[in-house]
Amino acid sequence: MPEFEWGASPAVADCDSLLELMRQAPEIVQWRTDALGRLVATNAAAMAADGPAAPWQIGLMLGELAAPADAAWLMALLAQPPSHHGPRLLNLLDACGHPYTVRGVVDVGPSGLTLSGVCTVRHEALLRDELVRRNNELSTVTRELARQGFALERTVRELQLRNDELAQANAEIDRLARTDPLTGLxxxxxxxxxxxxxxxxxxxxxxxxxxxxxxxxxxxxxxxxxxxxxxxxxxxxxxxxxxxxxxxxxxxxxxxxxxxxxxxxxxxxxxxxxxxxxxxxxxxxxxxxxxxxxxxxxxxxxxxxxxxxxxxxxxxxxxxxxxxxxxxxxxxxxxxxxxxxxxxxxxxxxxxxxxxxxxxxxxxx
CATH class of the missing domain: 3.30.70.270 (Reverse transcriptase/Diguanylate cyclase domain)
Incomplete structure (x- = not known):
């Protein structure tokens, strides 16, 4: 497993449980907040150049990281006892303030929230690419099956022709065996x-x-x-x-x-x-x-x-x-x-x- 790449505050840098939770997962966006709703850690996928987060976002509040309705829901979770929520769609903001959607789960703990999810845009792109690949494979298989079907049909026709020729030859052999060659009787x-x-x-x-x-x-x-x-x-x-x-x-x-x-x-x-x-x-x-x-x-x-x-x-x-x-x-x-x-x-x-x-x-x- 690749090691988790940190963009975290010193207060939580030595948390072994957080390291285990936040290890690198290329398609998984993982955030960790403190009890006040401040972002204290994220993983490399979230901080990728084309990802939704950047290192300077560490320390921002949930209100600055999520759409208002989802930010309010996340802040309300901080007041609850330890619990697990989701999966659900969350509208978050990337490093440029552009909205994106994550389908994820939220775990509430004594030290804050842990959000783990898949960026649906990225996930849909992967699914779209996979679908294109599968369709291409299916098209290739379909063309090959059609080619083999045509070849089989041609072989069947040739075999039928050979069988007809053989039947005619056998009939002619039988006729010759039963017929006088001089008189035709x-x-x-x-x-x-x-x-x-x-x-x-x-x-x-x-x-x-x-x-x-x-x-x-x-x-x-x-x-x-x-x-x-x-x-x-x-x-x-x-x-x-x-x-x-x-x-x-x-x-x-x-x-x-x-x-x-x-x-x-x-x-x-x-x-x-x-x-x-x-x-x-x-x-x-x-x-x-x-x-x-x-x-x-x-x-x-x-x-x-x-x-x-x-x-x-x-x-x-x-x-x-x-x-x-x-x-x-x-x-x-x-x-x-x-x-x-x-x-x-x-x-x-x-x-x-x-x-x-x-x-x-x-x-x-």
Whole structure:
């Protein structure tokens, strides 16, 4: 603690209790009077060049140090027994006679008054400076938070963009994994999911479901004689024709090579036979660039029966297609099995489906 700087009369200079009370406090104004109300001591803060008091004020009466009302109140306290008063605002006079306000407390003792307080002007200035400093700090923090908020928002947008790009890339990867690159049809990998979905839907909401399997006749010979580029063009044109001839809810799949499959939801066996025959005739009329002959297809049609698996349904369609091959190709054959017999195939002059018909494919497809 800094030592108290005295501007005091000799009568009280050796008072240890006063030294303890009046030690230096930069923002605290401290006065000590005698029993008559005469200023006998003050501290350095009060005697600072810009402070309210000066050394020559030692010995002045309270009436010369305070505004009249406050001087009268202080003088009245001298007549009271030892007591403590305040805090309250006191209007005092500085060394130049200018008024200033102190918020302080007054202790009455047998030897006089002790006034301790804070000069409100000085205190308010300190508070104002502190408020400015805090506001500046707050502004700095606010600007930094805003900057970080903008940076975070930008990062979130970039992350969302990356997530969207990743989702698109994953969707494209999934599409490529499920799509035949030559024809654009779904591939065999997608068949299991698509057919399982349709069978499950049929079981939840009973409705017919049929599949139609196409196999292009003598396709190996077309590749060998006219070249694989011509064979690819023929396959692509056939696939486009099939897609143009079915509904949006139907599914077209390339099983591999020249084998194609249509999944026809809500389509009974009779309607599926009609669709298959119409498409077979359209395939036979196709003109393929670079191919001087027409392409034909052998077609097998099967309808889902109660409790039948996807594997069984495909097997019966495949067997029907083999029978079409064995019967001379370029025709539609209805599968046998649990499906109810109908007359659609016979009405078109097609050979009856025979369970004993050969299932091995003829050479050359």
């Amino acid at each position: 779904l591939n065999r990998r997608a068949l299991e999911d698509e057919l399982a979905r349709e069978i499950e839907r049929t079981r939840r909401h009973p409705a017919p479901l049929s599949v139609v399997e196409f196999d292009l006749d003598h396709f190996k010979r077309i590749n060998d004689v006219w070249g694989h580029a011509t064979g690819d063009r023929a396959l692509v044109q056939v696939c486009r024709l099939l897609l143009a001839g079915i509904r949006r809810v139907d599914v077209a799949i390339r099983l591999g090579g020249e084998e194609l499959l249509l999944v026809l939801p809500q389509t009974a066996i009779g309607a599926a036979m009609c669709i298959a025959e119409r498409l077979r005739e359209a395939v036979a009329r196709l003109d393929i660039e670079g191919l001087p002959e027409h392409v034909t297809a052998s077609v097998g049609v099967a309808a889902l029966t109660r409790g039948e698996s996807a594997e069984s349904l495909l097997r019966r369609a495949d067997q029907a297609m083999y029978r079409a091959k064995a019967a001379g190709r370029n025709r539609v054959v209805r599968a046998v099995g649990k499906a109810r017999a109908g007359s659609a195939g016979l009405a078109r002059g097609l050979p009856p489906t025979d369970p004993a018909a050969p299932t091995a494919r003829a050479p050359g497809g």
